[in-house]
Amino acid sequence: MFMIFMKFSTNKSRAPEFIAGHVDWLKQGFDNGVFDIAGSLQPQLGGGILARAASRAEVEARVAADPFVIEDVVSAEILELTPSRTSADFAFLLPGAAA
Template identity: 35%
Template sequence: MFVVTLTYLADLAQIDDALEDHVAWLDQQYADGAFIASGRRVPRVGGVILARNLAREELERRLASDPFRQRGLAEYAVTEFVPSRTAKGFEHLLP
């Protein structure tokens, strides 16, 4: 499983201009089963994505196709982890 932290490199007006394309990209990642959660950071300086069921190289390839990255609007930090415990109802996240 991966935690991807996006940090914006541009002002929010530029982010908002690209948001529709970014959301369409996110929709495709969910449809493919790669992403399990995503959302804005608070304060709004970027976002967070939880991804699973793919190799790191595949995740990096997908992130490279994000319109935010292609337009130089965000940078990405990827952290891989193996969950060993979950709250009740989230057991499906365990390997």
């Protein structure tokens, strides 16, 4: 599992130019079953994504394809997390859980 933090760069003002492509990129991530959660970092710092993927390389490639990353609207940090404990609602995120 991966936590992706996308913090606004000095090009934040260009976000409106690329928002449609970014939204399409997010939709593709959800449609492909890679993204589980996406939302805004507060207060207006950027965004965050919880993702499941086969490999870190897959996540890195996907993040590199985001128009916000390509155009330096955000800088992305990818952290890998191996869950060892969850609430019952999120047990599906544990390693070995049925998808």
